[in-house]
Structures are given as structure tokens and as C-alpha cells.
Amino acid sequence: xxxxxxxxxxxxxxxxxxxxxxxxxxxxxxxxxxxxxxxxxxxxxxxxxxxxxxxxxxxxxxxxxxxxxxxxxxxxxxxxxxxxxxxxxxxxxxxxxxxxxxxxxxxxxxxxxxxxxxxxxxxxxxxxxxxxxxxxxxxxxxxxxxxxxxxxxxxxxxxxxxxxxxxxxxxxxxxxxxxxxxxxxxxxxxxxxxxxxxxxxxxxxxxxxxxxxxxxxxxxxxxxxxxxxxxxxxxxxxxxxxxxxxxxxxxxxxxxxxxxxxxxxxxxx
Ligand code: NAI
Ligand code: 15L
Numbered sequence: 506x507x508x509x510x511x512x513x514x515x516x517x518x519x520x521x522x523x524x525x526x527x528x529x530x531x532x533x534x535x536x537x538x539x540x541x542x543x544x545x546x547x548x549x550x551x552x553x554x555x556x557x558x559x560x561x562x563x564x565x566x567x568x569x570x571x572x573x574x575x576x577x578x579x580x581x582x583x584x585x586x587x588x589x590x591x592x593x594x595x596x597x598x599x600x601x602x603x604x605x606x607x608x609x610x611x612x613x614x615x616x617x618x619x620x621x622x623x624x625x626x627x628x629x630x631x632x633x634x635x636x637x638x639x640x641x642x643x644x645x646x647x648x649x650x651x652x653x654x655x656x657x658x659x660x661x662x663x664x665x666x667x668x669x670x671x672x673x674x675x676x677x678x679x680x681x682x683x684x685x686x687x688x689x690x691x692x693x694x695x696x697x698x699x700x701x702x703x704x705x706x707x708x709x710x711x712x713x714x715x716x717x718x719x720x721x722x723x724x725x726x727x728x729x730x731x732x733x734x735x736x737x738x739x740x741x742x743x744x745x746x747x748x749x750x751x752x753x754x755x756x757x758x759x760x761x762x763x764x765x766x767x768x769x770x771x772x773x774x
Pocket of ligand 1: 520541573671
């Protein structure tokens with residue numbers, strides 16, 4: 506596959522896409538933007554819902570790849586998740602297949618495996634093929650998205666890298682995030698690797714920095730050419746002084762998905 510140049514970024518008005526809009530152009534991409542909300546400072550962005558199949562067909566036409574970030578990013582009713590994340594992601598894949606787009610980078614989430622116990626002490630890192638254990642309807646939709654990606658690869662030869670993102674924010678803001686944080690710069694490195702690696706078929710990777718307290722195995726991400734450069738450890742002293750160490754008796758501390766397992770944040774905030 507020739508290196509992609511024109512990339513459709515869905516969810517372009519969101520937090521992660523806003524960070525990526527600042528970083529990905531340095532890698533040489535021309536970004537086409539899509540979101541149900543207007544994108545600040547980007548009047549050229551397509552403002553449309555993932556439910557709008559015609560708008561999707563037009564938006565994906567002629568792009569070399571898609572970074573699919575649009576959707577409900579927290580917990581919501583099953584009906585809302587069904588519409589935006591499950592049907593919406595299906596609509597995007599169908600449009601991409603019909604228009605011959607060769608690759609999608611799908612924003613999956615750690616919440617597809619959120620009920621997995623967090624490794625403690627010397628326990629091995631969580632492998633990428635650990636059984637899916639969604640912690641919310643939201644996590645369930647990400648698990649569906651990974652299956653959808655596998656199906657479109659097997660059936661239609663449309664490639665995907667599914668990135669089980671940890672927490673991609675400018676800084677880690679909780680003790681759990683020390684283990685799952687992905688710096689925005691590492692996020693851009695990982696998306697670039699996912700867009701350019703050869704012959705990915707459907708590859709699933711965890712998305713995080715090279716954190717000292719890392720919980721999962723980054724082997725499949727590194728195999729794409731991803732070399733994380735950041736580590737959350739410089740933030741550890743302050744966060745632990747403020748909040749204390751993780752308590753293994755607390756379900757919100759004991760699972761990969763953190764508080765999503767027992768008290769998930771609800772969409773919209
Ligand atoms: P966000 O909530 O800030 O952005 C999501 C964007 O999708 C919003 O701008 C929203 O308007 C748009 N959107 C929602 N429903 C839509 C629809 N039906 N049609 C078109 N656009 C729609 O979320 P954030 O943090 O930027 O995350 C982006 C993606 O990455 C999401 O899919 C999220 O699930 C995933 N993710 C993010 C993580 C993070 O640390 N930021 C961690 C794990 C996964
Ligand atoms: C996610 O999947 C959410 O979209 C994001 O807002 C964070 O909550 C992140 O997971 C996390 O686990 O910290």
C-alpha cells in the first residue's frame with residue numbers, strides 16, 4: 506500500500522482529534538474533517554452524523570485512509586450507543602468498502618477489556634489476545650467495532666488497525682492513568698505507524714506510552730513500527746501524594762477499565 510496522504514478524521518471536533526489535528530500534519534497528512542458538531546477554526550469540515558450514509562460516502566470518497574474517532578466516548582444508554590457507535594461504525598465501514606478506501610484506524614478502547622483484572626506486582630502484562638471483557642455498553646460497542654473490523658478484512662480485504670486507547674490527554678490526571686496514559690505525541694506516533702505499516706490485515710494494539718507502570722503488552726503496536734518516547738512516571742509523585750496508591754480492594758482500582766466498571770462517566774458530561 507502506498508503511504509496514505511489524504512486522511513479522513515472522524516470525530517474531528519472532539520478532544521483527541523483536536524490534539525491530532527495539531528500533530529498529524531507534521532507527518533505529511535492532509536486531513537479531511539468530519540463531525541456532527543462544527544469544528545472550531547475549520548469551516549471546511551463536513552458537519553454530519555454517522556447516521557447520514559450519503560454524507561459518509563461523499564466524505565470518504567478519494568481518501569487514502571480513515572482515522573475513525575467519532576462516536577460516544579463515555580457510557581450511555583444502549584439505544585444511544587447502538588445508533589452512534591454500532592450502526593455509525595457499520596455505516597462508516599460500508600461507505601469505506603463501497604468507495605475502495607484501503608485502511609481504517611479504529612479508535613477502540615481499553616474498555617473493550619475493562620473488566621480484566623489489572624496486573625499487580627510481578628504479574629505478566631495483559632496480552633493483546635486476552636478475552637474481551639467490556640465494562641460498559643460503551644466498551645461493548647468497541648468490542649463490536651473490533652469484530653466489525655475483522656469481518657471487513659476477512660470478507661472485503663479492508664484493513665484496520667484497532668487501537669485500544671488507554672487515556673490520551675495532555676497529562677495523566679489519576680493514579681490509574683500512570684499505567685494507561687498515552688501522551689498526545691505518542692498518540693500521533695502510533696496513528697502514523699498504524700497508517701503506514703505494511704500488510705496489517707486486522708491488527709489490534711494497545712495504545713499507550715512506555716509507562717513504567719504499564720499494564721499491557723505493546724508488542725503488536727511496536728511491530729507496526731511504533732516507538733513510544735514518553736512515560737507517565739514524572740507525574741507519579743504528585744498524583745500518588747494527592748490520591749494515594751491504588752487499592753486492590755477497590756473495584757475501580759483493580760480493573761483495567763478503572764471506575765468504568767462500577768461508576769462510569771455518562772455521556773454527555
Ligand atoms: P470526544 O467525545 O471528545 O469526541 C468524539 C467526537 O465524536 C465528538 O466531537 C462528537 O461530536 C463526535 N460524534 C459523536 N457522535 C457522533 C455521530 N453520531 N456522528 C458524528 N460525530 C459524532 O472523545 P475523544 O476523547 O476525542 O475520543 C475520540 C475517540 O477515541 C472516541 O471514539 C473514543 O471512544 C476513543 N477513545 C478515546 C480515549 C481518550 O483517552 N481520549 C480513550 C479510548 C478511546
Ligand atoms: C475512554 O475510552 C474514554 O473515551 C476516555 O474519555 C477516557 O475515559 C479513557 O477511556 C480512560 O479509560 O481513561
